[in-house]
Amino acid sequence: MTTIKRSMALVAAVFMGGIFNISAASAQDKLLVPLNSINPEIYQPTKASRKIDPNDKILQGFRDRKAKDLANPNMPRPFSISDYGRAETRDTDVPWEDLSKIFKYAWKILEFEAPAKVAQLKKAVKARVIFSTPDVKIIELAVAPGGILPSFSQAAPSAYHVLEGSAKFTSGTKTAEVFDGTSIKVEPNNNVRIQVTSKTPLKLLWFSWAPGGDERYLSAGYYLTGANFQVQPEEAEIPKNFAVWEKNRKFKILSDKSNKKLVERKLYPKSPTFRSKIDDNWLDFTALTDGGFFWAADLKRMGSLMGVIPKIVRMTGLFRASVPGGQYDFNFSYIVWGPHSKYITHSHATPEFYYILTGKTKWMLGGPKGHTYIATPGNIYFHPPYQDHEMLGLGDEPLIAITGSWAPYGDRSVFRKPFVLNEALPDQKRSAVFPKNFKFNHFKDLKKDLKYGPNQ
Numbered sequence: 001m002t003t004i005k006r007s008m009a010l011v012a013a014v015f016m017g018g019i020f021n022i023s024a025a026s027a028q029d030k031l032l033v034p035l036n037s038i039n040p041e042i043y044q045p046t047k048a049s050r051k052i053d054p055n056d057k058i059l060q061g062f063r064d065r066k067a068k069d070l071a072n073p074n075m076p077r078p079f080s081i082s083d084y085g086r087a088e089t090r091d092t093d094v095p096w097e098d099l100s101k102i103f104k105y106a107w108k109i110l111e112f113e114a115p116a117k118v119a120q121l122k123k124a125v126k127a128r129v130i131f132s133t134p135d136v137k138i139i140e141l142a143v144a145p146g147g148i149l150p151s152f153s154q155a156a157p158s159a160y161h162v163l164e165g166s167a168k169f170t171s172g173t174k175t176a177e178v179f180d181g182t183s184i185k186v187e188p189n190n191n192v193r194i195q196v197t198s199k200t201p202l203k204l205l206w207f208s209w210a211p212g213g214d215e216r217y218l219s220a221g222y223y224l225t226g227a228n229f230q231v232q233p234e235e236a237e238i239p240k241n242f243a244v245w246e247k248n249r250k251f252k253i254l255s256d257k258s259n260k261k262l263v264e265r266k267l268y269p270k271s272p273t274f275r276s277k278i279d280d281n282w283l284d285f286t287a288l289t290d291g292g293f294f295w296a297a298d299l300k301r302m303g304s305l306m307g308v309i310p311k312i313v314r315m316t317g318l319f320r321a322s323v324p325g326g327q328y329d330f331n332f333s334y335i336v337w338g339p340h341s342k343y344i345t346h347s348h349a350t351p352e353f354y355y356i357l358t359g360k361t362k363w364m365l366g367g368p369k370g371h372t373y374i375a376t377p378g379n380i381y382f383h384p385p386y387q388d389h390e391m392l393g394l395g396d397e398p399l400i401a402i403t404g405s406w407a408p409y410g411d412r413s414v415f416r417k418p419f420v421l422n423e424a425l426p427d428q429k430r431s432a433v434f435p436k437n438f439k440f441n442h443f444k445d446l447k448k449d450l451k452y453g454p455n456q
């Protein structure tokens with residue numbers, strides 16, 4: 001059967017109410033089809049769905065390779081969610097924690113010596129752990145307008161990402177003014193200090209990880225194993241002027257006290273201390289090289305499926321803890337899927353998380369016998385090695401998320417070491433309190449009024 005005839009047969013197969021007539025030329029050229037013409041059942045790799053999938057040979061290659069890799073004792077081994085972490089966490093189900101649970105200081109001494117300043121600090125800062133595994137911790141951190149998080153350091157390497165507000169942020173010897181979209185690297189035992197400059201609370205994600213993980217998990221494999229990935233709704237097409245934030249603002253270095261004569265020991269010397277979204281273009285999926293994202297090499301196996309990806313997906317790297325002479329310990333990126341798009345069943349050896357910024361989506365984790373979740377902003381999802389997972393957009397908004405991966409089984413002892421408070425507790429401004437209706441997972445600075453689909 002020719003490519004044109006197969007395309008026409010596929011369109012007819014996905015239509016859910018009658019015969020869908022299109023010309024041979026449009027069948028060949030049109031990559032996206034109306035949403036109401038798609039039967040979601042075609043995405044499952046059943047005998048009937050595979051029969052009409054013109055790319056089944058490509059996807060079967062992924063299926064065969066996954067089975068081969070799982071049977072190979074020399075490949076990285078799976079680990080289960082129950083042994084490692086939770087599949088889903090909704091931040092609204094997690095109460096703000098007492099700061100003593102997050103910042104491992106000598107709190108009894110602080111409360112004895114400066115009880116009023118401790119009380120002020122606890123009014124000015126909110127924190128809660130929303131993702132906790134033996135190798136990675138993610139904390140939602142908020143600081144009230146004008147508030148100060150005094151200088152501290154921890155043994156674990158860490159990174160921060162600003163989701164709302166602005167602040168003077170010190171990492172080690174450098175201080176910068178940071179805005180939404182800024183990522184900050186903090187080397188182990190380097191000091192962190194935050195002073196909010198915005199009139200609204202500062203919202204950040206705070207990532208910490210166990211360094212020196214097993215990099216075999218990063219290059220072991222990516223497996224696209226569903227069916228008919230090329231069938232995507234035209235409503236999912238992302239506009240060319242797409243942006244995450246209303247204002248693309250770049251960080252501003254305010255001071256740099258680095259001593260060029262002093263050789264600093266750094267785990268990640270090639271990773272910049274500060275980085276803004278504006279520094280990076282959206283990825284060109286057709287030009288990725290091996291050794292970057294864990295799935296980059298496998299994109300070359302996708303053949304004609306690559307035609308649809310640039311229309312419905314955007315992605316850009318935000319931070320990478322690059323290991324000299326190796327790959328990375330931890331990284332995170334923005335990823336965007338157009339409204340109503342479908343990411344068919346897939347898996348990978350690399351452990352992964354998604355933190356949802358906007359959009360309502362359905363997540364199916366663990367294959368046909370797994371669990372289904374409805375994702376909304378503030379939810380986080382964990383995909384352990386080799387676990388099947390898939391996603392379907394449910395609304396007219398795109399899915400915008402922060403997704404990250406890491407090399408597991410690093411030096412987990414860093415999480416058992418105490419924090420160090422590097423300055424006396426400061427007086428907080430009267431403004432350093434949160435409004436009564438404060439919600440972390442409402443990100444008001446996300447770009448609005450974008451048009452998706454064929455009528456952009």
